[in-house]
Amino acid sequence: MKLKHGLYVGVACLSAALSMVYEPLDAIQQSTTLDAYAGYRFDNLSTSVHSFDCDGVFRSMSRLKENRLSVWEIGLKAHLNYCSWYIRGFGSYGWIYPGKYAESIKDERGSFNKIKGKLNQGRTLDGLIGFGYLFSYDNTFGMGPVGGWSYDRQRVQAEHVEVDGLEERLLNGLTYTTQWKGPWLGVDAVYENHGLIIHAGYEFHWAHWNGQWRLKRDSEFFAHSDNRSGRSANGNVIYVDGQWNWVCGWRLGLGTRLQVWRAEHGRLTPIDRRLISCETSKLKAAKWYSAEIALDLGYVF
Numbered sequence: 001m002k003l004k005h006g007l008y009v010g011v012a013c014l015s016a017a018l019s020m021v022y023e024p025l026d027a028i029q030q031s032t033t034l035d036a037y038a039g040y041r042f043d044n045l046s047t048s049v050h051s052f053d054c055d056g057v058f059r060s061m062s063r064l065k066e067n068r069l070s071v072w073e074i075g076l077k078a079h080l081n082y083c084s085w086y087i088r089g090f091g092s093y094g095w096i097y098p099g100k101y102a103e104s105i106k107d108e109r110g111s112f113n114k115i116k117g118k119l120n121q122g123r124t125l126d127g128l129i130g131f132g133y134l135f136s137y138d139n140t141f142g143m144g145p146v147g148g149w150s151y152d153r154q155r156v157q158a159e160h161v162e163v164d165g166l167e168e169r170l171l172n173g174l175t176y177t178t179q180w181k182g183p184w185l186g187v188d189a190v191y192e193n194h195g196l197i198i199h200a201g202y203e204f205h206w207a208h209w210n211g212q213w214r215l216k217r218d219s220e221f222f223a224h225s226d227n228r229s230g231r232s233a234n235g236n237v238i239y240v241d242g243q244w245n246w247v248c249g250w251r252l253g254l255g256t257r258l259q260v261w262r263a264e265h266g267r268l269t270p271i272d273r274r275l276i277s278c279e280t281s282k283l284k285a286a287k288w289y290s291a292e293i294a295l296d297l298g299y300v301f
């Protein structure tokens with residue numbers, strides 16, 4: 001009897017000790033968290049355009065690549081929970097440091113023109129909001145559907161531009177802006193144990209893509225300024241965030257986010273209306289690859 005009584009007491013004491021460091025999933029579902037984060041992102045962008053004459057005959061093909069874009073960003077993210085329902089979202093602003101710009105143009109005769117330069121003074125703006133429902137299992141693991149809206153924007157500026165190996169100063173200052181926006185659906189999962197919280201998920205995005213070339217001066221190169229669009233766009237996003245409950249409601253975190261986006265079936269429209277004719281330029285494909293890692297400091301309310 002004494003042994004059994006001692007065992008009961010021991011189990012009760014162990015349970016009380018664990019309850020001080022372990023917060024069940026159901027309790028976390030009543031919390032709200034706000035995190036400030038800073039991170040590094042590596043982006044690659046590319047666009048392929050085919051041009052045709054008034055009879056629909058191929059005239060030229062242009063391939064644009066913006067590689068090795070190093071993005072340093074800061075942002076805020078929030079997670080609002082009520083029972084099994086939750087809202088999550090984030091907003092961030094980034095600075096792009098020098099990358100590489102290269103464009104190749106091939107005409108119907110097979111002749112090539114090569115344009116290259118450096119990219120500087122770039123900026124990014126990203127935001128997302130999602131609404132979801134979490135099904136919890138054994139108070140440590142949960143999973144459920146989520147959906148919402150997202151917006152992503154990148155803007156870069158070309159410098160030290162060369163055309164076929166010769167410097168072309170008139171093209172310095174040429175800016176390229178891309179936007180991806182639209183609804184998305186996905187699945188979220190969360191694991192919580194002993195102060196450690198891991199969020200992970202997958203998102204599929206239906207997007208509308210816009211691209212814009214801008215040369216802010218009057219010159220013969222004004223033809224470089226155009227609007228580009230592609231409605232048939234989509235994105236695949238995977239993220240993993242880990243947080244550790246530190247002290248007095250504060251927590252530290254480390255997260256990563258991988259993205260693959262693609263747009264097709266679009267067209268180009270010159271900004272100068274005098275250049276609009278029966279000739280057409282069609283978007284073959286626009287692509288965006290991104291990998292991000294970030295540190296965050298947050299508070300649980």
